[in-house]
Amino acid sequence: MDVALVTCSEWPELSTSDAVLQKALAARGIDARALAWNDSTADWSQPRMSIIRATWDYFNQRDVFLDWARHVSQLHTLWNPFSLLQWNTHKSYLRDLDERGVPIIPTAWLNKGSSVNFEELLQERGWTEVVIKPAVSAEAYGTILIKEGMAMEGQLYVDHMLTLHDMLIQPFMPAVLSSGERSVIVIDGEITHALSRPPIHAVRPDGQEQADLPQKELVQPGEDEVQLVRKVMDALSSPTLYARVDLIRDMEGSPCLMELELVEPSLWMHWKPEAAELLADTVFKQLQQTSGHAGTI
Incomplete structure (x- = not known):
């Protein structure tokens, strides 16, 4: 196997989008196959490159996932790089980007184990409708909308979730x-x-x-x-x-x-096959460089 297209045990098969990528890689002589990151029988020394595509369960066990990613990155090229995966799997990356001049949705950051007066926070910020979400999340896990007049529900939800997670509160964008x-x-x-x-x-x-x-x-x-x-x-x-x-x-x-x-986004390459071709070209060039044999994979 040249390339592992990394999935997960709950969703082990390639998505329609990633099947388009697999076909584009095959047209370049690259053997790319789905391989679940949490498949205990997988031999990660076999691929020459791993591309994370559908690790949609990682947020349930972030530390285990990052241990896996660190290990694989020491064996061969991992995309995206481990340092970015570690950074991007916790939504505090948004705070970092904000500090680097990137405009983000205004955010109240709440640490696990802390407490907050939900109604006072909304009044101080001038927010009426807000979205509450965990800092480690995917597929809208733990994400809810609190509308005006639902401060009690918001308080109960935040109190509960802060026993489990770092949390974010953001104004709802109409x-x-x-x-x-x-x-x-x-x-x-x-x-x-x-x-x-x-x-x-x-x-x-x-x-x-x-x-x-x-x-x-x-x-x-x-x-x-x-x-x-x-x-x-x-x-x-x-x-x-x-x-x-x-x-x-x-x-x-x-x-x-x-x-x-940067971890496991849907890329909808079946809507834009040219994107799969570009990605396959990039992978082909990188495999050529690592093989040391120009013109061959």
Whole structure:
């Protein structure tokens, strides 16, 4: 095996998007196969490169996942690099990017084991509707919307979750209901495509039907969005093979960063096969360089 396309035991098969990548790699003579990071029988000395694609259960056991990633990175090339994985698996990376000049959604940071007066916090910040989420999360795990008049529910939820996790509280951005969030895909430093997406299920306002929400579709990112994506990528400490930059427009209509996905983002390459071709070209070149035999894999 040349390349492990890393999945997880709960979702061991390749997604439709990653199957397009596998086909593009095969066209270049590269043997790429799905391999679950938490498969106890897997031999990680066999691949020459590992590309994390669908480790969607990592947040349940972050420390174990990072131990695995550190081990694999010592055996061969791991994408994305271990240092970025460690950083990006805790949402405190958003605070780091904020300090580097990247606009993010205003955030209240709460440490595990701490306490907060939820109603006072909202009054001090001038927030009425907020999203509460764990700092280590995926697939909207633990993410809820607290609407105006639900301070008691918010307090009970925060009190409970702070016994388990570091937490974030952010104002709800109404733009997610009109234009949706924008997911911009970056492959080897190049913006390949972007999608608008409806809000995650956990934060849809009560009674809002799916048909009434923005639907997923390919879009052309605006120039201000492109500039923000480039600013985000320039702020990183290491190169990336892939990235997904999720944006939303704030109350003033300016784009800001919702999430930077460097671990296991959906890249929707079946919507834009050229992205899979670019990613496969990059992998091919890297394998050539490590093989020491120009023109062969």
